[in-house]
Amino acid sequence: MSIKSNIEYVNELKNAAAEKSGRTGEDVLLVAVTKLHSPEEINEAIDAGVTDIGENKVQEILDKYDKVKPVRWHLIGHLQTNKVKYIIDKVCLIHSVDSLHLAKEIDKRAAQHDLTMDILVQVNSAEEESKFGVTTEETDQLIEDIAQQCPNVRIKGLMCIAPFEENPDDAKPYFAQVKKIYDKYAAKKTDRIDFSYLSMGMTNDFEAAIEEGSNLIRVGTAIFGYRDYRSEEK
Numbered sequence: 001m002s003i004k005s006n007i008e009y010v011n012e013l014k015n016a017a018a019e020k021s022g023r024t025g026e027d028v029l030l031v032a033v034t035k036l037h038s039p040e041e042i043n044e045a046i047d048a049g050v051t052d053i054g055e056n057k058v059q060e061i062l063d064k065y066d067k068v069k070p071v072r073w074h075l076i077g078h079l080q081t082n083k084v085k086y087i088i089d090k091v092c093l094i095h096s097v098d099s100l101h102l103a104k105e106i107d108k109r110a111a112q113h114d115l116t117m118d119i120l121v122q123v124n125s126a127e128e129e130s131k132f133g134v135t136t137e138e139t140d141q142l143i144e145d146i147a148q149q150c151p152n153v154r155i156k157g158l159m160c161i162a163p164f165e166e167n168p169d170d171a172k173p174y175f176a177q178v179k180k181i182y183d184k185y186a187a188k189k190t191d192r193i194d195f196s197y198l199s200m201g202m203t204n205d206f207e208a209a210i211e212e213g214s215n216l217i218r219v220g221t222a223i224f225g226y227r228d229y230r231s232e233e234k
């Protein structure tokens with residue numbers, strides 16, 4: 001399967017899932033997750049229509065940035081405070097904000113570049129020890145604190161990584177919890193809290209996530225193949 005046909009297939013599933021939830025495929029943004037994949041592969045995806053790509057490591061963004069065609073870059077993985085300065089002028093959205101400390105550093109660097117940085121608050125609704133993110137109980141406080149203390153940060157929504165489930169429908173309750181918080185803020189937009197992205201769903205569970213209201217999916221494996229076995233497959 002080529003990258004192009006994989007993207008077509010993902011888009012078909014995305015469209016079908018969106019229709020199930022009373023929307024169209026255009027209401028759901030596909031972010032192609034390109035970690036551990038080469039600039040050549042990424043450019044192939046861009047040629048096939050991908051407009052947004054996601055990386056989970058700052059170093060990979062820096063390594064590939066000049067080799068990849070114009071595209072919107074998303075930082076989707078855990079971000080260390082000391083690395084914010086390297087990507088502040090390169091990414092359009094940081095999906096993984098889970099502390100006021102990190103938000104303040106983003107705010108400081110954004111101010112230095114005279115820009116407003118769009119971020120998502122990462123919610124660990126299943127409260128898995130292995131994952132980053134705030135609990136659903138902590139989410140309101142973090143949103144209020146960022147909105148009050150970080151003038152160069154705009155909170156655009158929420159991000160969630162659900163537990164891996166053999167049957168992705170089993171992840172739906174975790175998505176639903178985050179959707180509920182999303183809806184609350186989407187209904188009361190301010191200039192700092194301006195929700196329009198609910199980032200939920202990966203290769204294994206993006207259809208379930210869309211059915212629960214996600215409007216941004218982060219898909220890697222279904223587009224580029226398995227990361228670990230990639231070199232063997234070729």
Ligand SMILES: *Cc1c(COP(=O)(O)O)cnc(C)c1O
Nearest residue numbers: 033056076202203218219220221
């Ligand atoms: C790797 C990654 C993805 C994509 O995972 P796939 O299972 O390959 O689709 C999505 N979100 C985050 C935060 C990731 O690190």
